[in-house]
Every structure is written in structure tokens, then in C-alpha cells.
Amino acid sequence: MNEAPLPARPSRLNAELALKILAVLAVIYTFYFCRSLLLPIILAAFIALFASPAVRFLARLKFPKPLASLLILTLIVMGVGYGISLLYSPASAWLERLPLLSSKLALQVDDMAGSLDSLKSSMLPDNEDDKSPFDSALGSGFLPLISMLAQTTAMMLFQLATVIILTYLFLVFGGTLLRNIVRGASTLHEKKNLVKMYQTIEHDISRYVLVIAVINTMLGVATFAVLSMLGVADPLLWGVLATVLNFAPYLGPFILTVLLTAVGFVEFQSPGQALLVPTAFLILNVIESQLVTPMALGKRFNMNPLLVVIWMFVWGWIWGAVGVLIAIPLLVCLKIIASHFELLPYWRILLSADSEAQHNK
Template identity: 35%
Template sequence: MRDPRRRSGRARATLALFAIGYGLRIARPLLLPLVLSVLLAVVLAPLVRLLRRLRLPYPLAAAIVVAAFTGATGVGVYALADPATTWIERAPETMREIERRLRKVKESVVEARQAAETVEKITSVDGDRPPTEVTVKEPSLASRLVATTQSAFLNAVEVIVLLYFLLAFGETFLRKLVKLPSRLRSKVHVVSITTDIEREVSSYLFTVACINAGLGAATVIAMSLLGMPNPVLWGVLAAVLNFVPYLGSTVTLIVLTLVAILTFDTLPRALFVPAVFLGLATLEGQFVNPMIVGRRMSLSPPIIVIALMLGGWIWGVVGLLIAVPVLAVVKIYCAHNDELAPVAELLGSD
């Protein structure tokens, strides 16, 4: 007979997990900028330390790094805003054009649909009386883009401010933490563990960012050679979405396929575009990433899928983008803690 206390403990743990999930979802406006700024601070911390070697104070070094990062990001967004907006506005027209070009391929589907509509009309009881149409006026695309841009701008300002303070005063906070009353051995342990975790996480995230940037650059070159419009836009899309394993490359592949069908006259030439990108993504995922990142930082595929589901449910698209980096941070932290080492082993793919 099972122990009722054990079942009660499992029930409480399950309820606690659901409560944490809903709490994170409700606190999204507060926690999302904080998590993003922490991840960016970990990635950019080596650049701040590099400027510190020139005897620059932390606030000045952090200001230079944040200004350079913000400027580069702003220039990129400004350069890609027009083509991205154009493609978004053309989306309905694009889908109609793609449907027209693929009409020969799906003639059987269209005929079946027409037959079904005919049967429905014959069997309809109120066939002579047309149904009342109700039109719901939705917000225009322009108004939705303006609202989204305003929200994104405010979130970006929050992330930049938090990022600066984390880079400028992170070391000061660590020194104050060490000064807390405690044994000398535990102080040394705190400093050692914190430094190791920060450097390992920074190295991992920076390496993954470089790999994704390499995939984006290769995509830009390939799309340029194949005659695709706006190749830089597709390269940036491939680099950003590659932070989302499996799903990101799939979305990029679908987008490139649709754009290629719209761009080229013949279907074989259009399908050559996604085939080339599929080859690049396979090369990156199966060879480049494992070779550079190594098996030590590899994550379990089922755990990755679960993390993506939770990240998307809790924080939407941004949650999908940061789910795997956050999972990697958790694994590194657990690997440096003897009590949590089994959790790190569970998260790994070995």
C-alpha cells in the first residue's frame, strides 16, 4: 500500500510547479526584461573586462560596451525595418500569388473542395435564404504595428538600463556579497563558483551567438548567389531563429520556400533555395555546433522540447528565443553544485 504522505508530497509539488508557471506568466512584464538583461550582461561581460585592462573604471567600460551594442542593434533594426515591413504588408497578396502558382499542383484538392461545397448546398435546408453577414472591424495592420513598436521600444529601454547597471556594478555587488559575515573558506568558495559559472556561461552563450551569426552570414551569401531579394533580411532571420532549436530552422525554411516560390518562375529553381538552406542548417546543427560547443554542453532533446513549450507558453516568442540559453545556464549552475549535479546530468544528452 502506498504511503499517503508521499502521494500528498507529490501533489503539493505538482501544484507548486503549476503555481510557479502561472506566476512567471503573470510577472512577464517585470521578469522578461530582467532575464534578457542578465543573459546579455553575461555575454558582454568579457568585453567589459577587456576594457578594464586599459584601466577604465567599470561604469565607463560598461557605458562604452552598452553604447556599442545598442548602436549596432539600432543600425541593424533600422536597415532591416523597411524590407521587413514591406514583406509583412505584402503577406496577403503574397499568399494569393503563391496559391495561384501552386494551383496546378493542388488541382485535385480544389476539385474535392468544390465537390464538398456542392453537396453542402444541395443538402442545405435554408438554401434559398442567404445567411446574415456580420462584419467585425479589426484594428488595421498599421495600428497594430505602432502598438507593437511602442511596447518593444519600452521593453528595449528597460533592458538597456538594466544591462548597464549589471555590467557597471556587478563586480561591486559580488565584493559586497563576499563581505557578508561568513567563514573565509565559504567566501573563497562563493567567489570561485561565481567566477567559474559566469565565465563558462559567458563562453557558451558567446560561442552559440557566433555560430548563429556564422549561419546567418552563410545564408546571406547563399541567398545573394541564388538571386533572392533582401538576402540580409533572411540571414538575420536565420541567425535569430537559430536560437530556437528545431523550430527556428523550420520556420526559416518555410519562409524561404514561400519567398522563393514567389520570386522565381519555375518550381524546381524555387525549391533549390530551401534545399540550400537545409544543407547549411544541417551542417551547423550536426557538425559545427557539436564540434565547437562540445558534448559537455549538449542538452537532452526531450528537455529542449519541454523548455521550448514552457518558454512559449509563459513568455511567448521571446520565451522561445531565450528558453534554451536559460536552460544552459541552469545546467552550468547545477554542474558546479554537488547537491544539484544529478539535475545537470538529467539535462544533458550523455
């Protein structure tokens, strides 16, 4: 009796998995190599998405939509510009002071351990007038460095202007584009799904960003108050950094903790006082991340921390610091779309926290 041949299902599954992996890699490399084109478009779309409720509010007050869009965009640009100008001087001063950290840390460790004298004497040059190889390399590469900085600045200004123009166009003509997309749908069910999806994304993303912005602002104010009581210079700068960096969960607070550790050793002589600065911020961040944010957002936006950090690293590699800051709103947006259309159920369960995943099961 002849046995029936086994179906070639494993090989077919392996081929499908390989195709999915290749498709994901192709998308990642497309976003990476086209970042100068795609980043301004996506950033402008997110800004327009956040600002569209304010534009609609002004439109209900009989403002023409182009004028309302221009007014809201002008307020956003003026607010960001004023904040940068307010923080530019203290930030520049700290950038000049932070190189002193290495020598001050060496003195702190020397006071605590008393065993670095020979190491420091062996590392210091015999003649202070002699130029080190680093100085020679810096001198020889000064003009190329200036040229590279000029090109980078010009590119950043061009992309900034592109983001502003695209944001205005999204605010003015985004509704028309959405109506044309809905009109192009083949069935009434698809049209309703598209409208509902857009309304859900706009509502949930706007709510998410508003709640996170309020919480991060409260964290920044608390950081400002605590550092002021500790006697740290320029507490407003660190409060603003706490607000901005906290938009990148886990990674942003870690970066600020490292910076505040350096600030503590620059500001204070005692190691205990120096370590009190980052410790105070860590306590505030734990209260925010473990108590305030989960209570404010609930389980709907609760996501696996490990995958969130990996996601931010991926977008940081693709689009740099801006990619890290918009990674979480982008992830929330994709999660809403997947939930709305019942797409990628395994991915949604994997992304969710343990409690939510078990509930879905």
C-alpha cells in the first residue's frame, strides 16, 4: 500500500515568512534612503493632524480656512522659535562648561580613592605648548569641518521651510484630499470605514499627544522646581529638556539622567550632592511613568516597553533624533489602523502589555 506524500506546507510557510521579512527590510531601507524626502512630509502630516482641531475651531468662528491655518501655524512657529531663543544662551553656556566634567570627575574620584595621581601624571603632557595629534588633526580639518557644518545648516533650514509649507498645505487642503480619497472608494462600506478610520486616528492621536504633552509639561515643571531647590544653575533649561525628551519614553529620560549626572558633578563638590540631582529626576520620572501616565491613558495605549524601545532605536537609526520623537505617535497611529481594520492580530497582541494581551485572549 502506497503512502500518500506529505504536503509541502512547511516549505511554503518558510517561503512566505522569508517574503515577509524581505518586504519589511525593503520598507525600512526605503524609509532610510528616502528620509530627506519622506521625513518632512510625515512630520508635516503629524503637525497638521495635531493642529487641525484648532483650525476647525477657528473656522466655526467664521475665519476663512486659509487664514485660520496661517494663524495657527504662525503661533506654532513663533512658540517654538521663542522657546529656542530663550534656551539658546543657557544651552551654549552648558556646552562650554561640560568639557570641564572630565577633569572634575577625575578630582572627585581622586578625593574618594586617592589612587589616580600616577595615572594622571602619566597622561598629562610634559610641555603644555606642544600640540597634540588631536589638535593637529583639528587644525588640518578645520576648513572641511566648516564646510560640512554650512551644508548641514543649509539642509536643515531647507527641510524646516519644507515642513512649514507642507504643514500649511495639509491644513488647508487635507480635508479636500480626504474627501477625494473617500470618493474614490468603490463601496459605501469602504467609504464609511475610511471616514471612521480618519476620525478615530485624529481623535485618538490628538488625545494621546494632548495628554502626553500635559503630563510631560507637569514633569518639566516639577523638574524645574526640584532643581531650583537643589541650587542647580539654569533649572529652566533642564525642565524644558525633561518635557521634550520624555516624548521618547525610556530612552529620553535615560539621556537626561546621564546629562543631570554630569551637571551634578559640575555644580557640586560632594559626590552625594552631585548624585542627588539625577536621583531627584529619576524619582519624578518613576512617579510619572508608573503612576500618572498609566492612570491618564489607561490600557488602550499601554504597549510593551521592550518593543517600544526597539521601535525607537529603529526610527532613530532611520531618521535621527526627529525619528525618535515621532516614533511613538507613529506606533500609536499604526496600532489604531491595525485595530480598526482587524489587521495583524498577532502583532497587536505582541505589542500590547501582558495584562492587555491576556485580556484579549
